Amino acid sequence: MSGIKQNPGLYKIVVTHYVTAAFCFLVLSVMMLFSVKAFTGHYFHPQILAITHMAALGWGTMIILGASYQLIPVVLETDLYSEKLAWISFGLFLPGLIALVYSFWVFVPGIHMQCGAILLLLAVVLFTANVYLTAKKKKQETIQEDFIFSACICLCLTVALGAALAFNFTLSIFPQDQLHFLKLHAHMGLIGWFLLMLIGVSSKLVPMFLVSSYQSTKLLTYSYYLIVGALLYFLVDSYLFGLSLRTYLIFTIGAAGITCYFIFILKCLRSRLRKHIDLPMMNSFLSFILLKIATLTVPFIIYFHFKNNPITIRFSMIYGEFMLMGWITALILGQTFKTLPFIVWVKHYEHLTGKFKTPMPADLFADNLLKAQTVSYLIFCLTFMPGCYLLFLPLIYIGIAALMVTAMLYLSNIFIVLFHKTITYGKL
Amino acid sequence: MASFDITDPNSFLKQQMMETLRLVMDPELHINIIDLGLVYGIEIEAPKKRVKVEMTLSSSYCPMGESIVFAVKNCIEGHYEGYEATVDLVWEPVWSYDSITDEGKRLLGL
Numbered sequence: 001m002s003g004i005k006q007n008p009g010l011y012k013i014v015v016t017h018y019v020t021a022a023f024c025f026l027v028l029s030v031m032m033l034f035s036v037k038a039f040t041g042h043y044f045h046p047q048i049l050a051i052t053h054m055a056a057l058g059w060g061t062m063i064i065l066g067a068s069y070q071l072i073p074v075v076l077e078t079d080l081y082s083e084k085l086a087w088i089s090f091g092l093f094l095p096g097l098i099a100l101v102y103s104f105w106v107f108v109p110g111i112h113m114q115c116g117a118i119l120l121l122l123a124v125v126l127f128t129a130n131v132y133l134t135a136k137k138k139k140q141e142t143i144q145e146d147f148i149f150s151a152c153i154c155l156c157l158t159v160a161l162g163a164a165l166a167f168n169f170t171l172s173i174f175p176q177d178q179l180h181f182l183k184l185h186a187h188m189g190l191i192g193w194f195l196l197m198l199i200g201v202s203s204k205l206v207p208m209f210l211v212s213s214y215q216s217t218k219l220l221t222y223s224y225y226l227i228v229g230a231l232l233y234f235l236v237d238s239y240l241f242g243l244s245l246r247t248y249l250i251f252t253i254g255a256a257g258i259t260c261y262f263i264f265i266l267k268c269l270r271s272r273l274r275k276h277i278d279l280p281m282m283n284s285f286l287s288f289i290l291l292k293i294a295t296l297t298v299p300f301i302i303y304f305h306f307k308n309n310p311i312t313i314r315f316s317m318i319y320g321e322f323m324l325m326g327w328i329t330a331l332i333l334g335q336t337f338k339t340l341p342f343i344v345w346v347k348h349y350e351h352l353t354g355k356f357k358t359p360m361p362a363d364l365f366a367d368n369l370l371k372a373q374t375v376s377y378l379i380f381c382l383t384f385m386p387g388c389y390l391l392f393l394p395l396i397y398i399g400i401a402a403l404m405v406t407a408m409l410y411l412s413n414i415f416i417v418l419f420h421k422t423i424t425y426g427k428l
Numbered sequence: 429m430a431s432f433d434i435t436d437p438n439s440f441l442k443q444q445m446m447e448t449l450r451l452v453m454d455p456e457l458h459i460n461i462i463d464l465g466l467v468y469g470i471e472i473e474a475p476k477k478r479v480k481v482e483m484t485l486s487s488s489y490c491p492m493g494e495s496i497v498f499a500v501k502n503c504i505e506g507h508y509e510g511y512e513a514t515v516d517l518v519w520e521p522v523w524s525y526d527s528i529t530d531e532g533k534r535l536l537g538l
Contacts, residue, residue, distance in 0.1 A: 207487075273486075274456075275536060345495075351498065352502075353455075355503070360453070428506070
């Protein structure tokens with residue numbers, strides 16, 4: 001049978017990742033506060049690079065790694081191969097992240113940046129090995145597994161290319177300029193790692209949390225092949241020829257893949273058993289809208305690139321912001337309060353359930369804090385993204401202030417869940 | 429959904445245990461597992477005081493599956509002193525909307 005196999009070791013690994021990610025989110029919002037002007041310039045800027053890596057690695061990847069240790073055994077229906085490997089990976093990842101982000105921030109592309117990149121590469125290789133060895137016990141059967149394995153491979157390739165780019169600052173490994181590889185690095189990460197991983201896991205979790213009767217995985221199979229096809233085509237074509245008219249075709253293929261995923265989610269939503277949609281799921285649906293907006297900016301980036309119009313830089317910034325601070329952040333802000341309370345609830349109540357009346361997982365977090373967090377995050381989206389597009393500093397300041405409030409509320413609510421004391425309301 | 433044979437000497441106890449299992453809630457849906465139609469049947473070995481609950485889950489990947497199974501065991505053993513309960517998870521017949529009772533549908537707002 002499948003289920004959360006709760007053991008103290010696994011619990012500590014998962015919680016450590018969640019807490020570290022929450023702190024990284026807070027640090028990220030503070031870094032943004034000190035870089036307001038940088039958001040009105042080019043994305044190849046030391047502070048923007050530091051912020052992007054903090055968002056992608058410290059926030060997004062850190063929490064996905066933590067959740068994966070809990071959820072991948074559920075999806076693959078087997079125990080995690082090694083907790084020790086997970087700890088070693090974390091032990092390499094955190095100093096690697098700090099070294100890399102600091103090196104970008106002060107922009108000293110020397111030994112610290114290179115060591116950081118190598119540590120991160122080792123960490124993600126160990127994570128991938130752990131996932132692979134976990135899955136090796138059983139025959140690959142589901143499309144979700146294809147998504148997850150492909151995402152892990154893309155993560156390794158993204159970090160490997162990133163490490164090569166870090167060395168390229170001092171060793172000149174590549175003949176072309178850094179920006180040529182930057183878009184390959186960014187898309188391998190955003191599409192290959194984040195999109196594939198989040199589709200793989202969410203396509204299991206969303207129907208489960210909604211208790212949806214829609215069982216077909218045909219749309220997910222289309223989605224997988226279209227997205228992976230578009231990504232590979234983009235990497236090869238863009239490496240050899242840069243952006244061209246073919247890029248529109250590649251975009252169309254990828255967008256069709258994402259649309260298949262959206263239709264899948266819509267079908268799950270329509271056939272859901274649970275009519276009431278709670279706040280964490282609302283946050284998740286908001287994230288899908290933000291992903292759609294991010295996708296819609298891509299044709300503008302290509303169009304203005306061909307016209308040599310510098311506004312293409314603005315659209316590129318907006319695209320990155322909607323992907324990292326929009327789609328990925330909204331999804332994490334919501335799904336944290338679907339997954340973490342369950343993990344903590346199992347630890348506190350599994351042995352008591354059926355004997356005593358106990359709180360439910362949804363009772364473990366502060367609902368009011370989550371409501372306030374959702375409002376402040378919406379304020380961030382409605383002010384920061386337009387502010388960056390319009391180059392209007394007051395809007396950017398308001399957005400970042402709202403993001404800092406969001407991060408503090410999020411962190412507080414995480415601690416409320418983690419420091420929950422076991423209570424019962426009498427015998428059943 | 430379980431059916432009861434009037435000629436079975438344990439049928440009253442089975443019915444009683446089924447009612448008791450209404451205390452076990454699905455932690456996500458907040459509906460009891462009987463009205464969700466997750467319990468397919470109960471077998472009682474009265475002399476040995478053993479109970480076997482045959483049930484399913486709404487999804488084979490259900491992360492709370494282990495907890496629901498624990499709850500069923502705890503519930504039977506806590507309410508029927510001396511009885512030892514085991515849970516047999518089955519995937520046939522597959523759980524569907526049709527397994528939910530009218531009361532369950534009402535609680536879910538269907």
